[in-house]
Structures are given as structure tokens and as C-alpha cells.
Amino acid sequence: MEVIVAVAVIVGLAAAAAGWVFLRTRRRLAPVGADGWQEATIVVRGRYQPDTITVRRGLPLRLIFLRDEDVACSRRVIFPDFGVSRTLPAHRPTQLDLMPDRDGDFLFTCELGMYQGTLFVRR
Numbered sequence: 001m002e003v004i005v006a007v008a009v010i011v012g013l014a015a016a017a018a019g020w021v022f023l024r025t026r027r028r029l030a031p032v033g034a035d036g037w038q039e040a041t042i043v044v045r046g047r048y049q050p051d052t053i054t055v056r057r058g059l060p061l062r063l064i065f066l067r068d069e070d071v072a073c074s075r076r077v078i079f080p081d082f083g084v085s086r087t088l089p090a091h092r093p094t095q096l097d098l099m100p101d102r103d104g105d106f107l108f109t110c111e112l113g114m115y116q117g118t119l120f121v122r123r
């Protein structure tokens, strides 16, 4: 009996984990504009909102950061895998362009890594 309960718990946890991964990675794709660029807006206030962005591989990506705070922590955003970073002046939009040219999950962070987000690049 205890074994059956243990198996049921494990199966339940595995299903929950799979659902969580699915929701994290299968969010709506960033929309593509008439100019062929994908675009997404990220508000920076205590964290990146949203902190996951899902885009297609091979289409240029325009990210608009709206840093709605003055704390020094979020002054700079870095995409280490793409070799790009930007200083984000407070209270106005900053554009960051990059080409998602390979599949994968790519972290982006503030300078010291307290704010973290993930760029999901899919075919």
C-alpha cells in the first residue's frame, strides 16, 4: 500500500513538473511585425516582466526594455550568449536588437545577475 502511494506521489510530481516546463517554454511567441522583426517589451521593475520570452530562430528580434525604477541593480542588461548588452536609462524605453540564430534557452541578466530572464529560441 505504501508503495502504491509513493508511486502515485512520484507520478503526480512528474506530471506537475512536465506541465510547468511546458508552460514555461510554450508561451506565446513574440509577434512578428510588418518589417519581419519579432518584438517583445520587457518591463524592468524588481525583476524582468515577463522573465521569459519565446522567439523563432532566424528572425531578427527587437527587445524594448522599459526600466521603471532607479535602483542601480538593473542599470544594465546583458545577453552573454549573444555578446550584447545595453545600459537602460530609467523611465524611458531602450531598444536592444539581436539575431536569435540558434535554438536554445539563453539567460539574460543584470550586471551582477540578480535579475534573470530566459530567451527561448525555437525553430
Ligand SMILES: [Cu+2]
Pocket: 072, 073, 074, 110, 111, 112, 113, 114, 115
Ligand atoms: Cu542587478
